[in-house]
Amino acid sequence: MPLIEAAHHAFGDRMDVWAIGQDAEGNQRLVEQHKLTLPMLDDSALHTSFAYDIDTVPTVILANEHGEELERFVGFGKPDWQELYRRLIDVTRAPAPVVDWGDYPESRPGCGSKSVEPDIYARLAAEASDSPIRARRIEVGESDDVFEFMFEQGLTDGLPVVPPTPERVLRVLEGTKRDPQEVLGVVPPNLAPLTVEKAAINAVMAGCRPEYMPVVIAALEAILTDEFNMHGVLATTHFPTPVIIVNGPIRDRIGMNYRMNVLGQGNRANATIGRAVQLVVRNVGGGRPGEVDRAALGQPGKYTFCFAEFEERSNWEPLHVERGFKKEESTVTVFAGGAPTGFVDQLARDARTLANSYGKVLAAVSHPKHYNAGEIVVVVSPEHVDTIAKDGWSKAQFRAQIQEATKRPVRELVQDSELAEGIPPAAAEKLGLDTLVPKFRSDEMITLVVAGGEAGKFAAYLQGWVSGPMGSSMVTRKIED
Amino acid sequence: MTTILDPTDERVPVRRALTARPESISGTVALLDISKPRGDVLIARLEEQLRERLPGVTFKHYAKPTFTKPAPEDLRRKIAEECGFVIEALAD
Numbered sequence: 001m002p003l004i005e006a007a008h009h010a011f012g013d014r015m016d017v018w019a020i021g022q023d024a025e026g027n028q029r030l031v032e033q034h035k036l037t038l039p040m041l042d043d044s045a046l047h048t049s050f051a052y053d054i055d056t057v058p059t060v061i062l063a064n065e066h067g068e069e070l071e072r073f074v075g076f077g078k079p080d081w082q083e084l085y086r087r088l089i090d091v092t093r094a095p096a097p098v099v100d101w102g103d104y105p106e107s108r109p110g111c112g113s114k115s116v117e118p119d120i121y122a123r124l125a126a127e128a129s130d131s132p133i134r135a136r137r138i139e140v141g142e143s144d145d146v147f148e149f150m151f152e153q154g155l156t157d158g159l160p161v162v163p164p165t166p167e168r169v170l171r172v173l174e175g176t177k178r179d180p181q182e183v184l185g186v187v188p189p190n191l192a193p194l195t196v197e198k199a200a201i202n203a204v205m206a207g208c209r210p211e212y213m214p215v216v217i218a219a220l221e222a223i224l225t226d227e228f229n230m231h232g233v234l235a236t237t238h239f240p241t242p243v244i245i246v247n248g249p250i251r252d253r254i255g256m257n258y259r260m261n262v263l264g265q266g267n268r269a270n271a272t273i274g275r276a277v278q279l280v281v282r283n284v285g286g287g288r289p290g291e292v293d294r295a296a297l298g299q300p301g302k303y304t305f306c307f308a309e310f311e312e313r314s315n316w317e318p319l320h321v322e323r324g325f326k327k328e329e330s331t332v333t334v335f336a337g338g339a340p341t342g343f344v345d346q347l348a349r350d351a352r353t354l355a356n357s358y359g360k361v362l363a364a365v366s367h368p369k370h371y372n373a374g375e376i377v378v379v380v381s382p383e384h385v386d387t388i389a390k391d392g393w394s395k396a397q398f399r400a401q402i403q404e405a406t407k408r409p410v411r412e413l414v415q416d417s418e419l420a421e422g423i424p425p426a427a428a429e430k431l432g433l434d435t436l437v438p439k440f441r442s443d444e445m446i447t448l449v450v451a452g453g454e455a456g457k458f459a460a461y462l463q464g465w466v467s468g469p470m471g472s473s474m475v476t477r478k479i480e481d
Numbered sequence: 482m483t484t485i486l487d488p489t490d491e492r493v494p495v496r497r498a499l500t501a502r503p504e505s506i507s508g509t510v511a512l513l514d515i516s517k518p519r520g521d522v523l524i525a526r527l528e529e530q531l532r533e534r535l536p537g538v539t540f541k542h543y544a545k546p547t548f549t550k551p552a553p554e555d556l557r558r559k560i561a562e563e564c565g566f567v568i569e570a571l572a573d
Binding site: 192 | 483
């Protein structure tokens with residue numbers, strides 16, 4: 001400080017010599033301790049430090065009359081100061097400042113600037129004029145609890161959300177290379193354009209880490225396609241919700257669960273990616289239960305429903321390869337699915353009898369007399385995978401046997417006085433009462449996904465909704481950085 | 482004070498006045514079936530009843546391609562051009 005003060009005395013009538021401190025109280029102490037007379041400017045808001053990209057204090061900056069930086073040096077260096085003085089004497093023609101250089105060490109390193117502390121830097125970046133953030137800022141008063149405020153504003157799914165502060169949103173935006181203002185699609189029911197920034201805000205609320213953003217974005221792009229028909233999935237009185245299945249290397253990169261309890265709680269990536277997608281539909285699209293979401297019963301998956309495939313655990317092609325992607329690519333597949341329903345076969349020791357079990361169970365999905373069904377997802381656990389693998393059956397073989405086992409004669413499926421549901425009598429006559437019909441429109445309607453813990457001869461199906469162009473179709477999308 | 486970013490679409494809905502309701506029904510009435518099962522049965526019965534009560538009125542039938550999606554823009558425009566009234570019906 002004495003060197004700056006000396007510069008002020010020597011050159012202050014020919015140029016501005018300012019000290020800028022990052023702490024108002026500390027500044028005051030310095031003024032008293034060193035009996036400073038030069039202007040000591042307060043930058044406790046750190047905006048100047050951020051604007052000049054200061055990462056070390058002290059930093060000495062020489063600027064011209066337009067405020068343009070000519071040179072800087074950081075920390076304390078006696079030769080730096082001596083050189084600076086020589087330069088200023090040249091320019092100003094003022095006499096040299098009176099300094100006893102023997103009082104000073106040759107050099108001393110500086111400390112980190114407050115403006116580069118991670119949390120503070122993120123806030124400053126968010127506040128800077130070139131910040132990528134465009135969303136409306138909402139000030140929540142001191143006396144308000146921000147968590148309660150977000151409930152009151154109807155912004156949550158019923159569980160607390162992480163407050164989407166500008167610094168958190170900026171951090172999450174760092175997880176994607178996409179422009180924050182790029183529009184990812186139009187969210188029903190309000191047909192609102194969804195920017196990457198709005199996706200990031202809702203991802204923060206859901207609890208996502210930055211590295212989940214590429215998955216969140218791909219999942220959102222997938223549900224906002226005409227094929228997936230998010231409007232219908234939301235508005236129906238039926239059960240569906242977007243089920244997000246992740247494949248490829250990103251599963252491990254972001255630590256997703258595809259093993260024990262795969263459809264349950266406990267993994268941050270699985271839990272928050274699915275939740276982010278739900279919150280976007282709620283907050284950006286305006287899709288709220290009891291309003292355009294007309295579900296009669298709903299299901300817990302409407303909080304979040306996302307998991308990854310255990311690709312390494314079977315010899316089968318993983319889901320994304322079946323759907324035309326490369327094994328080394330990462331993808332999301334979205335499916336309008338119901339809650340998982342578990343079923344058991346602990347005694348089958350070969351692929352055929354196991355497929356027969358699957359067929360008998362799946363024949364009853366929705367209603368035992370509902371046939372000509374569309375898409376369904378079946379999660380196959382490792383122990384069942386082993387049973388199938390013993391016989392070397394492909395997915396296609398296993399699916400075909402499931403279909404075979406669902407077959408029933410039309411006469412058992414026709415509407416009657418005991419069970420009103422089923423095939424109308426006229427249609428049944430046309431089909432022929434003894435004709436055997438399979439449950440699903442085609443084998444390909446049955447999607448098999450491997451996941452789960454090593455122990456337990458179980459599987460789970462996720463029932464579909466109205467399948468195909470009249471309703472919703474499964475959509476797979478590549479995950480890009 | 483905490484600053485949070487608005488997670489919604491930030492759009493203020495435009496308030497629109499309802500079109501004035503006429504005293505009587507005349508001209509053409511659209512009967513829009515949303516394509517749910519048995520919607521056609523309900524619409525047919527409605528038309529039968531309305532024809533008795535409104536002998537001078539013409540009825541025109543329209544249907545959404547699927548109940549799972551909003552009515553296409555073209556269909557909405559066609560109904561607005563051709564009819565003064567619309568009855569939308571669903572059934573199951």
